[in-house]
Amino acid sequence: MQWDWAREVDFGMQRSDGSAKVWENMMRSLGEFAQRAAPSATGLALPDVAIVLPQSSQLSAANPLALEAQQKAVRALYGYARSEAYAVGEYQIDLLGSPKLIILPSPFGLTQNAWRAIEEKVRAGAVLLVTGPWDGDAHMHRAMWRNSIGIDYTAELLTVRNQKFHFAGGNEDLTFSGNKTTVLSRAVLPNGAEWVEKPLEKGKILFSALPLELNDNLQAIGDVYSYALRVAGVAPVYTTTVKDPGIMICPSLFPDATLYVLTSESNQVRTEFTDARSGRSYSGSLESGRAAILLVGADGKLLANYNWETN
Numbered sequence: 175m176q177w178d179w180a181r182e183v184d185f186g187m188q189r190s191d192g193s194a195k196v197w198e199n200m201m202r203s204l205g206e207f208a209q210r211a212a213p214s215a216t217g218l219a220l221p222d223v224a225i226v227l228p229q230s231s232q233l234s235a236a237n238p239l240a241l242e243a244q245q246k247a248v249r250a251l252y253g254y255a256r257s258e259a260y261a262v263g264e265y266q267i268d269l270l271g272s273p274k275l276i277i278l279p280s281p282f283g284l285t286q287n288a289w290r291a292i293e294e295k296v297r298a299g300a301v302l303l304v305t306g307p308w309d310g311d312a313h314m315h316r317a318m319w320r321n322s323i324g325i326d327y328t329a330e331l332l333t334v335r336n337q338k339f340h341f342a343g344g345n346e347d348l349t350f351s352g353n354k355t356t357v358l359s360r361a362v363l364p365n366g367a368e369w370v371e372k373p374l375e376k377g378k379i380l381f382s383a384l385p386l387e388l389n390d391n392l393q394a395i396g397d398v399y400s401y402a403l404r405v406a407g408v409a410p411v412y413t414t415t416v417k418d419p420g421i422m423i424c425p426s427l428f429p430d431a432t433l434y435v436l437t438s439e440s441n442q443v444r445t446e447f448t449d450a451r452s453g454r455s456y457s458g459s460l461e462s463g464r465a466a467i468l469l470v471g472a473d474g475k476l477l478a479n480y481n482w483e484t485n
Contacts, residue, residue: 210478228281253419254396275406280385283310296377306385343401346394
């Protein structure tokens with residue numbers, strides 16, 4: 175049976191406590207924004223950061239932990255490190271492209287094909303940030319991928335809930351709550367360190383002995399990501415004085431404009447940011463649970479916006 179999209183939308187609007195007019199206005203405003211933005215959407219430039227999704231873990235009994243690591247990686251990168259990325263599945267590693275920074279969040283295992291592709295990118299000049307033991311194969315059996323890059327460690331049970339984590343960018347407090355101290359592993363390095371920086375031909379590997387994305391402290395993950403961004407030479411698309419991670423700013427680069435999607439999971443309404451390409455600053459209000467969209471030209475002109483209330 176063919177799905178009548180228009181009829182379903184109309185039915186849904188009628189059911190929503192008489193709010194059909196609100197939905198109608200919202201869809202009209204989005205349509206007007208899309209029409210104004212369309213001439214600038216001529217091509218999309220990938221960010222300089224790629225997050226590789228460890229699908230081997232995701233398809234195993236450790237699926238909840240794999241999803242948690244991936245979700246926290248995105249939240250920490252966008253909400254705390256104030257950067258952006260594109261995601262590449264482990265089984266679609268041929269789509270990796272040429273990022274400056276590759277983030278491999280608490281993978282525990284990878285296919286041989288995925289590891290070889292990542293290693294090749296590092297040798298060509300990329301920086302890899304990998305956290306926790308990573309050199310199991312797709313079935314989490316020992317594969318010893320680390321032998322090819324000269325990082326030696328043993329994997330042992332992670333048995334301590336609260337840990338001080340020392341890395342080149344500072345010190346962090348990590349918490350592994352719930353049953354994580356009974357199911358997770360950590361890497362133990364020969365010198366007892368928790369952080370390794372290993373040059374590899376033109377690139378570099380940043381290795382955390384602890385599976386950072388499975389700890390509770392998102393600020394700590396964001397701090398490590400911020401350090402990795404600096405090491406990789408990733409320039410920010412925007413800057414902001416907003417410290418509230420509940421206000422998310424997600425940029426997408428077009429040839430002559432930048433699309434900003436802002437969302438709020440915070441009770442704070444004021445937000446501001448500066449577009450790095452033009453140097454132009456924008457400030458406005460965004461209610462909790464709402465979103466706004468701005469299209470900023472390379473010259474800083476606001477070409478189109480949806481639901482953006484300027485201060």
